[in-house]
Amino acid sequence: MTTAEEYAEFGSREARGVSPTYERLSAAIARDDALLALLDTLPPGKRQPNLLFGVVRWLGGPVDDPVAFHDFAVTHWPAVEAELRTRATQTNESGRCAVLLPVLAALPQPLALLEVGASAGLCLYPDRYAYRYGEHEVGSGEPVLECAADGLVPPDRVPRVVWRAGLDLNPLDVTDPGDVSWLDALIWPEHAHRRSRLRAAAAVAAADPPLLVRGDLVDDLPALAARAPADATLVVFHTSVLYQVPPPRREAFVRLVGELPGHWIANEAPEVLGYGGLPDPPSDALHNVLALDGRPLAWTRGHGQAMSWFA
Numbered sequence: 158m159t160t161a162e163e164y165a166e167f168g169s170r171e172a173r174g175v176s177p178t179y180e181r182l183s184a185a186i187a188r189d190d191a192l193l194a195l196l197d198t199l200p201p202g203k204r205q206p207n208l209l210f211g212v213v214r215w216l217g218g219p220v221d222d223p224v225a226f227h228d229f230a231v232t233h234w235p236a237v238e239a240e241l242r243t244r245a246t247q248t249n250e251s252g253r254c255a256v257l258l259p260v261l262a263a264l265p266q267p268l269a270l271l272e273v274g275a276s277a278g279l280c281l282y283p284d285r286y287a288y289r290y291g292e293h294e295v296g297s298g299e300p301v302l303e304c305a306a307d308g309l310v311p312p313d314r315v316p317r318v319v320w321r322a323g324l325d326l327n328p329l330d331v332t333d334p335g336d337v338s339w340l341d342a343l344i345w346p347e348h349a350h351r352r353s354r355l356r357a358a359a360a361v362a363a364a365d366p367p368l369l370v371r372g373d374l375v376d377d378l379p380a381l382a383a384r385a386p387a388d389a390t391l392v393v394f395h396t397s398v399l400y401q402v403p404p405p406r407r408e409a410f411v412r413l414v415g416e417l418p419g420h421w422i423a424n425e426a427p428e429v430l431g432y433g434g435l436p437d438p439p440s441d442a443l444h445n446v447l448a449l450d451g452r453p454l455a456w457t458r459g460h461g462q463a464m465s466w467f468a
């Protein structure tokens with residue numbers, strides 16, 4: 158896929174109906190030869206829309222007007238390029254806990270949670286957030302995570318978590334304002350509710366910071382898993398991570414996680430783990446697949462805003 162095609166596809170498949178600002182911007186960049194030429198000087202993984210938009214926002218540039226965006230990005234290209242080369246899309250969305258919760262709550266309690274690709278670790282606190290599945294409410298406090306759930310009976314209680322740890326190539330620190338402002342810049346412009354959710358979830362995590370280890374989800378997983386208490390159910394999980402991992406390493410990860418005790422929860426794009434025989438998704442919007450121990454269970458939306466359980 159060319160960079161122009163990547164931007165056009167992002168606009169029509171990811172941003173459409175979710176962020177009109179980014180839909181407009183990506184369509185304009187798909188036709189912007191000057192900016193595309195600059196992006197093409199970067200390694201492929203550094204050209205992606207989410208990263209470019211986040212960097213420009215983080216540098217204080219405009220994203221609501223494609224012409225102003227172009228002018229800012231081209232004029233400030235050395236600074237934009239430097240940030241693109243060093244930063245990564247590490248969006249940390251606590252809302253994804255709403256799709257993990259039904260599976261976590263059904264496992265033998267208590268749980269030892271180990272998240273790979275944890276970013277700042279905000280998905281490590283499913284027991285400290287509140288949830289609303291339609292009329293059904295679970296948990297207490299802030300943030301309140303809303304999820305339109307089809308085909309399942311939502312859990313009655315949050316899980317009991319006695320240990321939580323995360324592994325990431327570049328862990329972010331919720332107590333560092335610079336890291337939190339990068340997480341904020343990665344949130345799409347119109348998503349004020351996600352911005353307040355980030356602040357609320359970061360406050361929960363900062364009050365009791367998680368154990369976050371810098372490392373790779375294959376090379377460093379066994380050592381971290383060995384630190385989990387033996388009298389709790391180990392749950393290795395990941396959401397929106399494996400698309401960033403090359404296929405041979407994904408396969409190594411799947412083999413490795415299968416050898417560990419406990420359970421494995423994946424919430425990833427359907428093509429990433431290559432499940433066969435999935436039912437049709439509920440709509441044309443991008444969906445992830447929630448799976449327990451390799452068995453697909455539900456379609457889920459990217460930020461945890463909806464899930465549709467398989468019959």
Ligand SMILES: C[S@@+](CC[C@H](N)C(=O)[O-])C[C@H]1O[C@@H](n2cnc3c(N)ncnc32)[C@H](O)[C@@H]1O
Nearest residue numbers: 247248249250274276325326373374396398401
């Ligand atoms: C898009 S973020 C998702 C963060 C979090 N799981 C969530 O759903 O909010 C993906 C994270 O995976 C991490 N990551 C990518 N490849 C990794 C690897 N090989 N080992 C560990 N972490 C990795 C990135 O650094 C990034 O923080």
